[in-house]
Amino acid sequence: MIYHPHLRISSAWAFLAPALLLIAVFFFLPIFAALLLSFTDFDIYALGDLDRLRFIGFSNYLQLLQSPLFWTALGNTFYFVIVGGPLSVAVSLGAALLVNAPLTRFPGFFRAAFFLPVVTTLVAVAVVWRYLYHPRYGLLNYLLSLAGVDPIDWLGDPDWAMPAIILMAVWKNFGFNMIIFIAGLQNIPTQLYEAARIDGAGAWRQFRYITLPLLGPTFLFVALMTMIGYFQVFAEPYVMTQGGPANRTLSVVLLMYEEGFRWWNMGYASAVAFVLFALILAGTLLQLKLRQREPS
Amino acid sequence: MNRLINRLLPALWYSLLALGLLLTLTPLWWMIAASLMPPGEATSYPPRLWPSAMTFEHYRALFTRLDLARYLLNSTLLASAVTLISLLINSMAGYAFAKFRFRGRDRLFQSLLAALVIPAQVAMLPLFLLLKQFGLINTYGGVIIPGMASIFGIFLIRQYLLAIPDSLLDAARMDGASEFRIYWSLVLPLCRPILVTLGIFTFMGTWNDFMWPLIVLTDSAMQTLPVALANLLGEHVQDTELMMAGSVLTVLPVMLLFVVLQRYYIAGIMLGGIKG
Secondary structure, three states, X not given: OXXXXXXXXXXXXXHHHHHHHHHHHHXXXXXXXXXXXXXXXXXXXXXXXXXXXXXXXXXXXXXXXXXXXXXXXXXXXXXXXXXXXXXXXXXXXXXXXXXHOOOOOOHHHHHHHHHHHHHOOHHHHHHHHHHHOOOOOOHHHHHHXXXXXXXXXXXXXXXXXXXXXXXXXXXXXXXXXXXXHHHHHHOOOHHHHHHHHHOOOOHHHHHHHXXXXXXXXXXXXXXXXXXXHHHOOOHHHHHHOOOOOOOOOOOHHHHHHHHHHHOOOHHHHHHHHHHHHHHHHHHHHHHHHHHHHOOO | OHHHHHHHHHHHHHHHHHXXXXXXXXXXHHHHHHHOOOOOHHHOOOOOOOOOOOOOHHHHHHHHOOOHHHHHHHHHHHHHHHHHHHHHHHHXXXXXXXXXXXXXXXXXXXXXXXXXXXXXXXXXXHHHHHHHHOOOOOOHHHHHHHHOOOHHHHHHHHHHHHOOOHHHHHHHHHOOOOHXXXXXXXXXXXXXXXXXXXXXHHHXXXXXXXXXXXXXXXXXXXXXXXXXXXXXXXXXXXXHHHHHHHHHHHHHHHHHHHHXXXXXXHHHHHHHHHHX
């Protein structure tokens, strides 16, 4: 080699420096600061004058645990994750199986069409769905009325608001996971299916004993990513319901936004953010653990 | 019996596909149709799926009365700037992780990947305070600077470059080319497909982003299209046709980008999905 190894090492750091510096200053430093902030009473007065800032230990967290609003937001977010997440994954898998089947001609067309909602702007389509959900003029209630169903006040009824938001969210993002499932399906060797067919296995048994097990790693990835994303739900309730009716669609991130950027209770809001982080971390570890225990 | 199933199955299969298509596209179809309807027609009952007479007056109102051109410009400018700058910075870092050997490299990369579990919202409160210190609230910089480097972008470039043989780069090194020259005139051209992919991801991500621009761009002249649209809803919620025109305007640029470059986009998801 003509060039000097130490020269290469220093140029490696030169290539890395801009990215690492930016990520350190604008991501890791704020994360660390958020942790500190969550132990302070940072509020609108501290925003003007930092001398008013005090360390208050775990008070924010204790206050949080005693706040009914926080528990409501937590319950709503879990509702969204536990119902919306699996529903979204199931629809994605169904769409992937449909599009990927040998029976389907023009799979590229269907794939692109099902994917279209993913590339749309969430705020814009949330606005569109607000009108589709309109109790009097909305398309959805009109279609239901053809089947004899009475009009539903989708976004105004406390019991229907969250299901309505979930439905919209699933419509918006099932296409993303569909693409990943299609990639997973295409990685399964076709010889396996041929061998199964020779052994007389029907379509269901082929699906149950070949497709599903071999899709395992894809499934884990999709489930994890969907869960992490769904825990962060914000724009849908912000645009469609503002957290209402009766706080039934208030999510944890929406609560954090309201507390932090509307009332400037930044210490308290940081504690909310860290609870969200802890939940996502716990959910991730739990899913990884469950996967490991499962016999392959 | 089997013959019957073989005849019926395709029909059943295609009706399922058609149903899926209908459910997926109807909201988008209605959005476009309603944006072209005369005032009041989108709230007629039963709902119409096609305008009785096509009009562009709502689009005209968006640009004359409501100054949406300003937000369109803001969104275009911000998304383009973040895309170009972050492509440069992420590709440099991805190149270093893929093709240089230095102590602590793998551990550093692993810890960056692990940080992907941290939700971005956790950083937002202190980030706001930090940018306030720098005087970047209500400036384009407040959106651009935190978006200039991304862990996912570095990851994508690294994965792509790992598959490219070192011998190619070594040959250039033997010829005495400087490291930066190798990166600029050899590595970057080699990365073209993945740069296009990452570029689309970044552009769409920035264009569609809502929460951070909402927080950092409080002055109405600085706002992006999604934020402006959400504000518009507050004042014009009764103006269904106008709101739909605003939605079409927000969605159309990214949809066109996807339709033109979908090959790259979908390849990128598969790359990120399988190897991640």
